[in-house]
Amino acid sequence: QKEVEQNSGPLSVPEGAIASLNCTYSDRVSQSFFWYRQYSGKSPELIMSIYSNGDKEDGRFTAQLNKASQYVSLLIRDSQPSDSATYLCAVNNDYKLSFGAGTTVTVRA
Amino acid sequence: GAGVSQSPSNKVTEKGKDVELRCDPISGHTALYWYRQRLGQGLEFLIYFQGNSAPDKSGLPSDRFSAERTGESVSTLTIQRTQQEDSAVYLCASSTGHSYEQYFGPGTRLTVT
Numbered sequence: 001q002k003e004v005e006q007n008s009g010p011l012s013v014p015e016g017a018i019a020s021l022n023c024t025y026s027d028r029v030s031q032s033f034f035w036y037r038q039y040s041g042k043s044p045e046l047i048m049s050i051y052s053n054g055d056k057e058d059g060r061f062t063a064q065l066n067k068a069s070q071y072v073s074l075l076i077r078d079s080q081p082s083d084s085a086t087y088l089c090a091v092n093n094d095y096k097l098s099f100g101a102g103t104t105v106t107v108r109a
Numbered sequence: 110g111a112g113v114s115q116s117p118s119n120k121v122t123e124k125g126k127d128v129e130l131r132c133d134p135i136s137g138h139t140a141l142y143w144y145r146q147r148l149g150q151g152l153e154f155l156i157y158f159q160g161n162s163a164p165d166k167s168g169l170p171s172d173r174f175s176a177e178r179t180g181e182s183v184s185t186l187t188i189q190r191t192q193q194e195d196s197a198v199y200l201c202a203s204s205t206g207h208s209y210e211q212y213f214g215p216g217t218r219l220t221v222t
Contacts, residue, residue, distance in 0.1 A: 032208075032209040032210075034209075034210065034211075036213075042215070043198075043200055043213040043214060043215050043216045044152070044200070044213050045213070046210060046211070046212060046213075049210055088151075088152070090211075092209040095140070095157065095159065095165075095209070096142075096154060096157060096165070097142075097154075097209060097211060099151055099152040100151065101150075101151040102151060
């Protein structure tokens with residue numbers, strides 16, 4: 001079983017819609033969870049961090065964490081073409097981060 | 110402030126040659142990580158440095174790979190006798206050491222011909 005699993009996509013959403021990305025992890029002791037955005041040919045960029053159960057909102061992004069279910073999600077509201085990218089879920093494994101393979105999102109105009 | 114910087118941005122080398130990649134972390138960040146990302150693949154952990162502690166080398170794929178870091182400054186990743194399968198983007202990230210948030214540099218794209 002992979003440590004961090006994401007649907008690879010691609011996830012295609014119309015402009016203005018909500019994009020919903022899911023991530024599950026295997027290590028119950030993990031305490032820190034991150035979402036990175038990676039544009040094609042670029043390096044990952046940290047967009048959200050979440051440490052407690054519940055929702056955390058930052059602009060058009062909302063991260064949701066459920067430690068009991070070992071589940072993290074990212075919602076992108078009012079999706080824009082500039083949101084088209086691969087989104088990586090990362091979970092701490094002691095001092096290291098374990099990354100999912102990423103979900104590719106395409107926002108169509 | 111300045112982010113993580115890496116050099117060179119691109120490197121083309123012949124099979125069998127040695128290459129050295131450089132990473133300059135964010136000032137004050139004590140933790141430094143190297144990753145490899147093959148085309149269309151996820152991030153593969155290579156090595157981790159934290160201050161003056163012994164590095165975690167558990168992700169290095171072979172003894173052709175080595176890395177050094179002096180204190181909390183620049184790190185170099187060396188690949189000896191490069192092979193075509195070493196072609197990838199090599200990413201460096203740093204963090205404060207108190208948080209697990211990692212910030213990535215722009216990467217070095219290595220092509221072995």
